[in-house]
Amino acid sequence: MEIILYYAPITCALAPYITLTEADAKFEARPINLRKGQHMTPDYLKLNPKHKVPLLVVDGQVLSESAAIQLWIGRTFPQARLMPADPWQELKAISLMSWCASGIHPFLARINSPPRVCDVPGADDSVKRLATEVLLENFTIADELLAGREFFFDHFTAPDAHFFWTFRRATQFELPLAQFKNCTAHYESVGKRPSAQKLLAFEKSVQEQFAKAA
Ligand SMILES: N[C@@H](CCC(=O)N[C@@H](CS)C(=O)NCC(=O)O)C(=O)O
Numbered sequence: 001m002e003i004i005l006y007y008a009p010i011t012c013a014l015a016p017y018i019t020l021t022e023a024d025a026k027f028e029a030r031p032i033n034l035r036k037g038q039h040m041t042p043d044y045l046k047l048n049p050k051h052k053v054p055l056l057v058v059d060g061q062v063l064s065e066s067a068a069i070q071l072w073i074g075r076t077f078p079q080a081r082l083m084p085a086d087p088w089q090e091l092k093a094i095s096l097m098s099w100c101a102s103g104i105h106p107f108l109a110r111i112n113s114p115p116r117v118c119d120v121p122g123a124d125d126s127v128k129r130l131a132t133e134v135l136l137e138n139f140t141i142a143d144e145l146l147a148g149r150e151f152f153f154d155h156f157t158a159p160d161a162h163f164f165w166t167f168r169r170a171t172q173f174e175l176p177l178a179q180f181k182n183c184t185a186h187y188e189s190v191g192k193r194p195s196a197q198k199l200l201a202f203e204k205s206v207q208e209q210f211a212k213a214a
Helices: 014-022 042-047 066-076 087-112 124-145 158-171 181-192 194-213
Strands: 003-007 028-031 055-058 061-064
Touching: 003 014, 014 066, 014 158, 014 194, 028 194, 055 066, 061 066, 066 087, 066 158, 087 124, 087 158, 124 158, 124 181, 158 181, 158 194, 181 194
Parallel strands: 003 028
Antiparallel strands: 003 055, 055 061
């Protein structure tokens, strides 16, 4: 089976990179330089008209959307136990990943780039303030979910990789995150895993490669 993951540094594509690594899957990560607009080229748009990463191509079949990609990885490599085996718990895992993708991610994107959602001159601070409020509300919920536990379930699963990305992205902005003790502990715990360490080394190498090509 040929597995290609289209990936860009810093982005949510790091979550499937981590889960594919946890699954011990053989895959090729193809770096996309968003700053250079490589996600807007005709070839990439043919693969993903939504011009986003992550994108998974499995034996020529294309799959977009992080939650679906994570589910595919979990189902394809069941021995890695990346999705809970119990059907109800599996739905809870899908629910968590949908929340990361649609309830948390869009607010990180607003903080990162306010003009993408409001181009009224002078609106940036207001967009960031409102997005931060929602983000912190979500992290409060996650902090409660993670109380007294290392992971969302009784062992590491795909939602842990997905949530790790959201919290990591938040640490790259100036936000009051120290209050989220359980999210912070989760972030540190996932960050120490060999899969996350591999991802971080890969990210660094891609960033260096992009800097050289700039
Ligand atoms: N709903 C998508 C969102 C993916 C997404 O927004 N990816 C960002 C990087 S974190 C991206 O590729 N942005 C480029 C663009 O919007 O043109 C998912 O969960 O996979």
